[in-house]
Amino acid sequence: MTDSAFATDEFIRERLAAWQRELGSVRRLAPKTLEAYDRDLGQFMAFLAGHMGGPVTLSSLQQLRGADIRAFMAQRRNESLGSRSLARVLSALKSFFGFLERQGTLTTEALNVVRTPKIPRSLPKALTVVEAKRTIETTNELEDRPWIAARDMAVISLCYGAGLRISEALSLTRADLDTDTLRVTGKGGKVRMVPLIAPVRQAIETYLGLVPYKLWPEDGLFRGVRGGVLSPRLIQLRLEQLRGALGLPPSATPHALRHSFATHLLGKGGDLRAIQELLGHASLSSTQIYTAVDTERLLESYAKAHPRG
Template sequence: MVDSAFATDDFIRAQIGAWQRELGSVRRLAGNTLTAYGRDLDQFLQFLAGHAGGTVTLAVLKDLRGADIRAFMAQRRNESLGSRSLARVLSALKSFFRFLEREGVLATEALNVIRTPKQPKSLPKALTVSEARRTISTTEEMEERPWVAARDMAVLSLCYGAGLRIAEALALTRADLESTTLRVTGKGGKVRMVPLIEAVRKAIELYVELCPFKSWPEEPLFRGVKGGVLSPRLIQLRVAQLRGALGLPPSATPHALRHSFATHLLGRGGDLRAIQELLGHASLSTTQIYTAVDTERLLESYRKAHPRG
């Protein structure tokens, strides 16, 4: 949430509150995105208050120039903010000022002259089929408590066998589990149905059988050792242990298993649209990056195997 009590007047604070309510209830942005957008706008208003030499009022916003925004972006870059984060900052500011324009509060051209920072081109890091399988199966050897080992295997199986984000896996309840499908709540509260393959189903069933804590249908399925909701950090630490034991690269993370799910499906002839639905991507362009990953893997195999590679 934005905390600009000393940077803005009451009217601007009221507009910020209305904007945030719209983002949450109408656009249904994820909680982390809402927090980031609020923080970005707060930092801009604090900067603008110092830049303008006083409280940010509607008159100050009406006088906003492209140079003011460039100065703020330059300051954030000097604070070592990367291009991806800078792009999010600009997106937050544009969202707020578009809201003000829709509400008839003000219209400004200042943001239209600011270019979105160029994003570094990076491909998702997928594991090989063998690495993904060993990552999951070796979990049992790293943990003496059978139910905890079964829990971690089930979570990682969901990341690789169903393509879930770690937060999606940890948010699952007993009510989300059906005989052949999973009901997954993704970013922005969007719900999708994902096939529950036998290996993943058996991993979950083993965990449920061994878990010492009873869970009600609407409660999170995965528990910590004291019975509370399982923290993503514990799964990340488990995978870090597995990286060391298996000699995997630093890119081997729980999310890399989701990347591997998509890459391996595509490599075996999976339909890109179907993979988009399984991953819960809003745009096909987000999923298309896996075609580049698959092409790169093919080229790497060619370079290694071809006599003249």
């Protein structure tokens, strides 16, 4: 805890370290989330130390009021922190104080009177069906080396045809691949089985037939030119090339293909809970945003096609 190293006494530092260990080993939060939570708590403890005129102790936390937390949140907003980041800060605080309560160390009502900042709702930028298909089909035309063209096509096919995050696609091993399904490790180490439709399976098989490196079961499925694990930046650059070649908007990214997968499934009558499972969303609310995307597209089509649109 860099920010709180001199802002807390030894007991609170120990509690912070124990909380971090629980987040990593029990809750298995992603490294970047752990880093953000660690930073948020460090800044909060540094604020409290200045606010209360000395290192934060258990007694300090017992005297904590909602006004203290609101003052900290106001300071962070004045430092140009957005609503989404402020919501994460509050989530980190609730997580830590919840940990203290479970440990029987401290109980406080201060956080219960602080409202979570409203986060502006931003809809995913999905491609049309035609744009998504053209993106995949054009991949081979931008690369002279057949195995690299096949590799990039297979990765992009997984993003659109199986709804994978780019990080999930590039973390696949040869052992994760079955004839009809794919074993995907998502956020928090959660594993899900994703069915492979014929075009995606064929794209992967084509790549496997051309890749010049031996792929052992435990090795990464997708390789770079020198045989190492493929960097996501190379796929992002390939999408940049495709955007230029096809005249697609800047929002056409690998993640946009995942959004397109969900939006197009929903548009064809796909079950929302089934889509949730395929995407690996922990909460249905994360998947429900696609109902708004599909409605937006429907209204656009209606406005264009209706005689009085």
